[in-house]
Amino acid sequence: MYKVLIIEDDPMIGDMISMYLGEEGFHVIRMETGQKGLEAVRQFAPDVILLDLMLPDMDGLQLCKQVRITSSVPIMIVSMKNKVVERVGALGAGADDYMSKPFSMHEMSARVHALIRRSHLYHKASEIKGVSGSAVKDGKPEAVDPMQGDMNKISLDLHTRSIIVQGQTVETTYSEFEIMKCFVNHPGRVYSREDLLHTVRGFDSYVTDRAIDVHIANLRKKIEDNPKEPRRIRTVWGVGYKFVY
Structure with a gap:
């Protein structure tokens, strides 16, 4: 079972994503602050991270950079910000994908599957x-x-x-x-x-x-x-x- 870490402080959006991905067979946990999210990255070892840019205790881009210091786990930004400069900034900070709110749950799920699939294909390749x-x-x-x-x-x-x-x-x-x-x-x-x-x-x-x-x-x-x-x-x-x- 693939593991998804959601770092999102909005309970409605967080619960919707958690429920949708849970019904698709993912093991999902959600953290509402950046600090708890960082701790979960180490303890939960997710296969993919869904990260909001606006968190109550730290900037999402800074959190993304911190994760990148120790992990290559795929990161998808999920944010209300939708300007090109913000997308570019997120990619420059180490994110692998970007979705603007509101978004289709079906498309979000497809992107999560795609990120995990590509990541695990190359992990399998590294075994041989x-x-x-x-x-x-x-x-x-x-x-x-x-x-x-x-x-x-x-x-x-x-x-x-x-x-x-x-x-x-x-x-x-x-x-x-x-x-x-x-x-x-x-x-x-x-x-x-x-x-x-x-x-x-x-x-x-x-x-x-x-x-x-x-x-x-x-x-x-x-x-x-x-x-x-x-x-x-x-x-x-x-x-x-x-x-x-």
Whole structure:
């Protein structure tokens, strides 16, 4: 049974979501404050978090950032705020999806299922692939990153869903890791924003091209020596992005 943590102080909305997801077979708990929500992340170990941005004791974006320090659990923001700048800010803080209130319970459930499905697919993949992206082929380990082992190169750790940069582990959000996985597995290939949107969200979630730009900017800060003059994640003007070793 998958576990959902709802961090929402509005009892009516919180109870509606809890009841709907509970009837669909999820194990749901709800916390009304950010502090209790943080404690629940550690103790409850949810498969997905539904987070309101306006909480009585702390800003939801700050809570999202704190969760991201120690966890890559998918986070979906559920908020009355519906401006593009607010969506972009939430994605930049580490959120994986965003829904504006009021919303369809059916769509909300579909997005929760999609986030958990993608997350657990890659957790299952990590069970048959070794640390730093090693896989088994003909009984021998095979590296996902062809440049693995060089301290100056980039590799992926599928167990922790993090990036290894110059021998140092760099934490990523769920969406950042999915984008980086595409890049590392297909260096030199040009990905349009639409390609990356489908990779991160699937076809059933509402996002914008700007969301991909935010993720790319965050990744450049994490892997580039100079994010303002990126050498690895390059912009292909009029098309999208590509990764270069």
